[in-house]
Amino acid sequence: MVTDIREKIAAANDEVASKLAASNPVLVDIQAAGQVVPGLEDRMVLHSGPPVTWQNMCGAQRGAVMAMAVFEGWADTPEEAADLVAGGQIALSPNHHHDAVGPMAGTITKSLPVYVVENQAFGNTAYCRLVEDRQQFGDYSEEAIHDLRMWRDVWAPSLAKGITHIGGLSLKPIITKALQMGDELHNRPNAATSLFAGAMSVPMIEAGVSKDDLVSTLSYVTGHDLLFLGLAMASAKSAADSAANVEYSTVVTAMARNGTEFGIRVSGLGDQWFTAPAPKADGLYMPGYGDADGGLDMGDSAITETVGWGGFVLGGAPGILPLVGGTPEEALAYSREMREITHAISPDYLIPALGFQGTSVGIDIRKVVQTGILPIIDTAIAHVEPGHPIIGAGLVRPPLECFQNALRAFAVKYNPG
Amino acid sequence: MVTDIREKIAAANDEVASKLAASNPVLVDIQAAGQVVPGLEDRMVLHSGPPVTWQNMCGAQRGAVMAMAVFEGWADTPEEAADLVAGGQIALSPNHHHDAVGPMAGTITKSLPVYVVENQAFGNTAYCRLVEDRQQFGDYSEEAIHDLRMWRDVWAPSLAKGITHIGGLSLKPIITKALQMGDELHNRPNAATSLFAGAMSVPMIEAGVSKDDLVSTLSYVTGHDLLFLGLAMASAKSAADSAANVEYSTVVTAMARNGTEFGIRVSGLGDQWFTAPAPKADGLYMPGYGDADGGLDMGDSAITETVGWGGFVLGGAPGILPLVGGTPEEALAYSREMREITHAISPDYLIPALGFQGTSVGIDIRKVVQTGILPIIDTAIAHVEPGHPIIGAGLVRPPLECFQNALRAFAVKYNPG
Numbered sequence: 005m006v007t008d009i010r011e012k013i014a015a016a017n018d019e020v021a022s023k024l025a026a027s028n029p030v031l032v033d034i035q036a037a038g039q040v041v042p043g044l045e046d047r048m049v050l051h052s053g054p055p056v057t058w059q060n061m062c063g064a065q066r067g068a069v070m071a072m073a074v075f076e077g078w079a080d081t082p083e084e085a086a087d088l089v090a091g092g093q094i095a096l097s098p099n100h101h102h103d104a105v106g107p108m109a110g111t112i113t114k115s116l117p118v119y120v121v122e123n124q125a126f127g128n129t130a131y132c133r134l135v136e137d138r139q140q141f142g143d144y145s146e147e148a149i150h151d152l153r154m155w156r157d158v159w160a161p162s163l164a165k166g167i168t169h170i171g172g173l174s175l176k177p178i179i180t181k182a183l184q185m186g187d188e189l190h191n192r193p194n195a196a197t198s199l200f201a202g203a204m205s206v207p208m209i210e211a212g213v214s215k216d217d218l219v220s221t222l223s224y225v226t227g228h229d230l231l232f233l234g235l236a237m238a239s240a241k242s243a244a245d246s247a248a249n250v251e252y253s254t255v256v257t258a259m260a261r262n263g264t265e266f267g268i269r270v271s272g273l274g275d276q277w278f279t280a281p282a283p284k285a286d287g288l289y290m291p292g293y294g295d296a297d298g299g300l301d302m303g304d305s306a307i308t309e310t311v312g313w314g315g316f317v318l319g320g321a322p323g324i325l326p327l328v329g330g331t332p333e334e335a336l337a338y339s340r341e342m343r344e345i346t347h348a349i350s351p352d353y354l355i356p357a358l359g360f361q362g363t364s365v366g367i368d369i370r371k372v373v374q375t376g377i378l379p380i381i382d383t384a385i386a387h388v389e390p391g392h393p394i395i396g397a398g399l400v401r402p403p404l405e406c407f408q409n410a411l412r413a414f415a416v417k418y419n420p421g
Numbered sequence: 422m423v424t425d426i427r428e429k430i431a432a433a434n435d436e437v438a439s440k441l442a443a444s445n446p447v448l449v450d451i452q453a454a455g456q457v458v459p460g461l462e463d464r465m466v467l468h469s470g471p472p473v474t475w476q477n478m479c480g481a482q483r484g485a486v487m488a489m490a491v492f493e494g495w496a497d498t499p500e501e502a503a504d505l506v507a508g509g510q511i512a513l514s515p516n517h518h519h520d521a522v523g524p525m526a527g528t529i530t531k532s533l534p535v536y537v538v539e540n541q542a543f544g545n546t547a548y549c550r551l552v553e554d555r556q557q558f559g560d561y562s563e564e565a566i567h568d569l570r571m572w573r574d575v576w577a578p579s580l581a582k583g584i585t586h587i588g589g590l591s592l593k594p595i596i597t598k599a600l601q602m603g604d605e606l607h608n609r610p611n612a613a614t615s616l617f618a619g620a621m622s623v624p625m626i627e628a629g630v631s632k633d634d635l636v637s638t639l640s641y642v643t644g645h646d647l648l649f650l651g652l653a654m655a656s657a658k659s660a661a662d663s664a665a666n667v668e669y670s671t672v673v674t675a676m677a678r679n680g681t682e683f684g685i686r687v688s689g690l691g692d693q694w695f696t697a698p699a700p701k702a703d704g705l706y707m708p709g710y711g712d713a714d715g716g717l718d719m720g721d722s723a724i725t726e727t728v729g730w731g732g733f734v735l736g737g738a739p740g741i742l743p744l745v746g747g748t749p750e751e752a753l754a755y756s757r758e759m760r761e762i763t764h765a766i767s768p769d770y771l772i773p774a775l776g777f778q779g780t781s782v783g784i785d786i787r788k789v790v791q792t793g794i795l796p797i798i799d800t801a802i803a804h805v806e807p808g809h810p811i812i813g814a815g816l817v818r819p820p821l822e823c824f825q826n827a828l829r830a831f832a833v834k835y836n837p838g
Contacts, residue, residue: 184740185612186603186773195602198615202643206636219623226619322773323601331776356603356739357749357774374713 009252011230012365013272014260020081020271021348021366023250024311028125029179031235034164035138036156038114041131043102045114047078050093052304053262054277055098060088061246061254062263064299067142069096075139075149076113082144082390088254101256104131106239107233108140108386109263116152119161119234125241125242130245132238134160135230138157138393141386148393154224156295162221166207173203173257175239176352183353185364188321190305190314191328191382201225212297231351233305240307249274254414256349256367259310259379259402263302263386268406270369273417278410280403287319287398289383299311299388301400306381312350312363315399316342316382320355327397328382338380342404345371345379347393369414372407425835426669430689432788433669438765438783439669441728444590444660445542447570449589451581453573455531458548460519462531464495469527470679471694472515475506479680481716484512484807485526492556492566496823499561499807504737511540512766517675517686520616521548522721523660524650525557526680533569535575536651540659541617544803547658549575555810558803559746565810567687574683583624590620592656593769599649600730600780603672605738607722607731608745608799608814610649617649652720654675657724663746666691671831673784674765676727676819680719680803685823687786690834694825697820702800704815705746716805718817722812729767729780732797732816733759744814745799755797755799756781762788786831788825816826 037044049069051061057064057168062250066086073085073094099106106112110133118131118250133140134155145308167173185195205226206310209219225231248257253271267277282300286303297360307316318324319339322332339358347366354360367379378401454461461467466486468478478486482502490502490511505511516523523529529549535548535789548653550557551572585589595616602612621642625635670688672720677684684694700716706715726733735741736756739749758773760766764783771777784796795818802813 096627181611184603186601193764194598195615197611198612198619200641201619201622202615205639205643207616207638209632209635222619222622222626226622251830325773326777332776356742359749360743 006371012252013254016250016272017162017255017347017368019247020247020250020255023126023247023352024243024365025348025352027123027246029121029239029242030124031167032122033120033167033191034117034160035120036114037049037112037118037131039118040120041104041112041389041395043103044112045079045095046362047093047176048113049099050099050104050106050110051104051111051262052095052099052106052108052302053260054265054267055280056262058096058341060264061223062299062302063389064142064302064386065109065263066366067144068111068139071139071144071149072111072113074421075152076115092380099262099304103129103245103253105237105307106133106140107135107237107305108138108303108384109142110304115155115156119238121235121238121242123127123246128197128245130238132234135233135421140393141392142390143393144391158217159221159224160341162208163204163216165211165295166204169211170207173230175235179205179236179239180352183317184322184356186323188317188324188382189236189316190233190308190372191314191384192240192321192324194229195318195374197225198397200235223392236308236313237305240311240313241280243311246248246309247271247418252418254369256310256369258380259306261301261302261306266301266402266406268402268410269387270410270414273410276413278406278413280405283400283403285400288397289385290329293395297387297395298385299333301383309381310367312346312353314382317355318382319378320357324382334396341377344375344381345377369410373411375406378404426456428429429669429672433667433689434672434783434785437667437670437672440543440664441660442765442767442769443542444540444663445671445691446538446656446659446811447541447589448582448584449539449591450451450537451534451577452537453531454533454535454548457537458519458521458529458535459822462512464510465514465530466519466527467514467516467519467523467527468678468679469516469523469719470768471682471684471696473679473681474515476811477681479716479719480806481559481803482526484679485528485556488556488561488566489528489530490560490583492569493532495831516676516721518663522544522654522724524548524552524654524722525555525720525801526559527557527721532573534573536655537690538652538655538659540663543663545659545662547662549651549655550589552647558809558811559807560810561808563803564614573694575634576638576641579630579634580621582628582630583621587624595620595651597769598655600737600770601735603738603740605652605731605734605741605799606653607725608801609738610653611646611740612648613624613653614642615650619764635711649832653730654722654724655787657728657730660728661724664688667830668834671786673727675784676723677721678718678723680717683718683819683823685819685827688832690827690830693830694824695830697822700820702802702815702819704802705814706813708800710812714804714812715802718800719803722801726796726798727784728764729770731799732738733781735771735797735799737774739798745816758794759797777782786827788823790828794822795819
């Protein structure tokens, strides 16, 4: 009966939304991915978005994969790396299949330290790599790879010492504060980064990190406004995964792009991806670059919108508008619009500019299809070719097709009659 | 001729507003007030607001003066301290007569370290004491005085080592960023404090501050959201003083209260105070306190509104509203209203929520009297009696009488015909 299935869906979505809202992300460690990420094999590169073959992979993600092969010492040059992947000697797998996420190209390999975020409300763990503005955009230059080495050899181990010294750093209080300090936690995690720097300084000192490493690591953290995006993504992934696989739920648990396809997952539909060609961001380009240079949308970072941050809280983060475009009024309108396609409101994450209303939680595929209102996503823009750093930023909406396909699959699974 | 004087006023106000806007505050040291504050004598307590006698001093400010006498060792008990001041053995003088400012009771004595902020655009220097939530509200308990001792013995010297190591810390970039992170820099300087903590950690480490002092000082800075108010006040005072004493200017260069009177100074009218009885804040009280407990408005902190921060940028700082009351729409309306009584717009301090318009600069006493619109000030509330910590916070407007009296004096001085 229709009434029966509607009630089951409502109950399932209540459960999913309350799990998303009650999640309690705690940074418990920063460890080499090979030591912690489930299913990550030796010669394997994890990437953002739904599954994709090397043949279909976009230029920027190819460039990032090549950089990782050089970083790991599997190849001496980006060209050699490309040959190894093309020849099947280096495997590719989506981050999302390994409890992980990564910004832009999203590449993770065994030696790269990842944030280990435990959702202490539900016991699951999620992983995210560092954020930077070169290699993750497909830049395979020595300079781009140098930052990954500093992260591996100095910054990640120093931070890890501080984190383990205090037995883990609770991220929910930082996220709560940052959302009241003009952050949307995707393209603008400035306040959260600053609060994180403040929270880590004393623990690193107390843990006995050497003076040189302390200076290098605190200079890195305090000089890198985007740092917390990696922690926001791991927090969001840990929440989304705890809410996955709830039978009958029509709520989205992942939105991710690989620069070729945009894919979503839905709680009641398990691990299946519903994909469509990736859109192009409506954005602003850095000097020297234009629309013709911009690749299609890429990155697992839309996991932040999946849990109600990023574009969904743009109204509370007008400081980001020079980067992505638009007016404060439009930003508030986006945030109000997202109410139309979500299931609940967070009791903890409050937005002052919206009169301390909570963030919108739980994108309902039925509401998206019925209203035609698509989630609004803050994003950055990578080059269409490999070998470039960041070239722009903007706003993007997923293809409606992803939601339509998911809704059809939902009907087939739950209402075959 | 009327035309002639109007042109002179316009030119003078242009000069004053451009000085306020172009000021460049740099924290160059933190030093014992007795070493740096001009005219501060041995047994003297500087206080907030216009001049006031011990007999007319409000309860909270009396309590704070008594605490300082105990802190300095001039008296063993608050009661003994009160007798010394009443007997004329301890002198009282307004901060503003010594290039200084202080929050709430504002008390400064020789051993108390003060922020030394140099306005490197114009060469003048301003001083402000630390911000805390006990002694400056009139609390003379051991706990209240303990914090002043920690500041004198550990925190101020450690920060000073870091500051001198880097040759001074430029505050304008921090203020600029903080105004785009939901701060209004008076009751809510959270982002600025966090950025300041980030800016000081590496310099203190490099300067060789001991591990214990480093841990204590970084814990203090990262655990004290209001810390930057002291730096915002010193910055504002350094700007306001550089714009003082410009003949023919009708722009306000100080607004200050001692809990008995509210006083303003005007650039073209030199050091003269125009006073009226202090108003009472329209505010929210902490549990256990109510309107009957609240003293009249107090503190030099309205120097932040004098240069266009605080209540003037409430529209960009909705995170403060649970503390002072009101809606985001009202906050935006306050900020727009302040345009009506100010002379210019800052080219550097931009408010994202107002479409990146600059802050309002230069309160014109003519516009205040003509429109009847009074400056809006964020404030905190002290108890009517000595011996209490903070009891509330809210919004307040100065008495119109101050502006009317100033305008009359202006007419007498510049247009005696």
